[in-house]
Amino acid sequence: MFGIVVISRKQVGWAFTGLGSLGAIITAILSYTYAPGVDPEAWNAPEAYRILFWHVPFAWTSFVAYTILFVGSIAWYARRKEWGWRLVATGSDLGLLFGLGVVISGPIWGAAEWGVPWDWGDLRLNTYALLTGVALFIVLSRRSQPDGIDTRDTLSTVGLFGFALVPITALATTLYRERHPGVVIVKSEDSGLDPEISRVLLIGVFSFSLLMIGLSILTELSYRLHAELVELQQRLDEVVH
């Protein structure tokens, strides 16, 4: 009478991905139909601010992805944990996807609002660009290099290399901002946002988080299956040999 429904990880992954994607689309719609406009006297390109509703969620989700990449890099580098390598793969894929979102949406907004597509004094923008470059390198290398202990050692080292450069970037951007103040004026987070803006922003962050969780599950599952396939192929190689 009460059938037990077993939901597979794949189905869970697709569900989260679907919901997250839907939420992202809804966020985009709400950013135009629900979120209020800003004071046209105070902004150079008042409509361009709506990029915020995707830019901030991209930043949040890429931050989580880079954290996954970092944890995975440490786990593989220090202990050669298989789960660590899967985190490196997942973190780099998602870090690239969402990181590109940040470094594309940010300059679009910057160019429209401040006439400056890139601000060397913006710590977050520069850090994300650096980490997206590292993620892209890892993604491309995973596709071009033969999988193995040596490749994984080198790529996890590259992952840690990227994170070791974050404090260097922080120092450099701080110094740059002291010498070049006022290139881009970023609203202080303490200034308080309009409640409607906050609401849409929260929907966006929540949606992108669901999307991230869904893609993480699917990606991790895909790599797990790939690892099983490789093992089966190796066993077949031995039999044929």
Add this chain to the structure above:
Amino acid sequence: MDAAKLLSASNLDVYRGNRLVLSNVELSLNEGEVVALVGPNGSGKTTLLESCAGMHRMTSGKVAWRDENGDVRIVRDFEGRRKRLPPMGLTLQKDGICGEETIEERLSTALSISGCAPSSSDLNQMLSAWGLEHRAVDRISQLSGGLRRRLAVLCGLSPAVMSANSRALLLDEPSEGLDESARGLLVNWMRALAAQGHGILIATHDPEMIAASDRIVSVLENGTLSSETQDCLAFAGELPDPCPAIEPNPLASHLRWAFRMEVRNPIDTISRLLPALISLLLIHTFVGEKEILVSGNDFLAALIIAPAFISVLVGPALIKRYAEADCGRWWSALLGPMHRISSSFIGASLILPLPLIYISWLILGDTAPAETSQDVLKSIWIIGLSLIDVAIAAAAVHLLVADLHRSNAAAASLLLLILVWPFIELTDALTIILNDGMTFGLGMEEPFTMILLASLTSVLIWLVAVFLPDV
């Protein structure tokens, strides 16, 4: 370790790709014996031999050698510790030789790294014995495969031939590519070296080499070993007399080798200089005085530094030389943990930044007033020196990427993005020099401080790129 043991590998687990090739392997090499590693293709003979040379990471176990003082030195272990090999001989399966070297140079290099200082007659005697004397000054790239292999084998044997101390030699498929007379000579020299107390480990399929061995170690398909001894009936040949010993200085040998290669074929200089000069000419052509005056001194500063900066970002030709016939792996084995450090300096553009930045200034600096011009000329060399630091950091990043099996398929430039920061610091420094002249104060707004920060940033990047991979 017993006094007679030259090297020992214990509890070795080594992966190649995702395959466990060596499993809980125990192997030792004693004075006065020739040990043959045998097994089917893909069984792990080469991996075992190279692991004994500390060339592979291991997930378990360690490799220890006896050095010239009789002390035990762990050259590699599963925790990532690594030390330089004591003087020894190494012949890799792919020769490990760069084609730009001459035969004489190559033999001389192999000997100097192992602390031997042969005279030219010693060198000629060895080359003559191996039928190479008439080609002594020819480049290796001009040799046939057979002569190349003779040279590679001779370079692997010579550190023991020229030494009065017992040494270990590791030879991977030494008879591959040799004709009958060379194989006979190889057997004679191996037996003679064993009689003198040296130990020789060979990976081989060749029945003649196996018959010339005292012990046969079979590498089984599951990555374990089985061993059996045998009586060897091969004759020992006559060897040249040992030469005087010197303190080995592999770093100096490495530097001399790299310098010679670049002087002989300056591809590193050309591949860096050309993009720099092209960018300079294009800037000069398309950026007029009016644009510079309108945009300000920071624009001018960026244009002046850009060509030199481009030159330091180009990948080192050293990496291409290393890729030839496993040349880099040979150097890595013999230099040990110093390989990456040494290569990052040797592979960097150390000479070009200074002249390039002066050339940039002379071509582009017309818009500046005369007094400013004099001040810049007197102080721009400091920026050039900082660019050398950037060059060394860039070389280290390229070397990090070169660790990948198919490094040509990897986009190293993505990891060089971080070097934009030193460029920005140096541009700001030159801007201030153009505006207000050079000062040597240590305030954050002083050009000298900015130059120091650019160098510091480069040093930090270099430290991460050099030490992280080998920890």
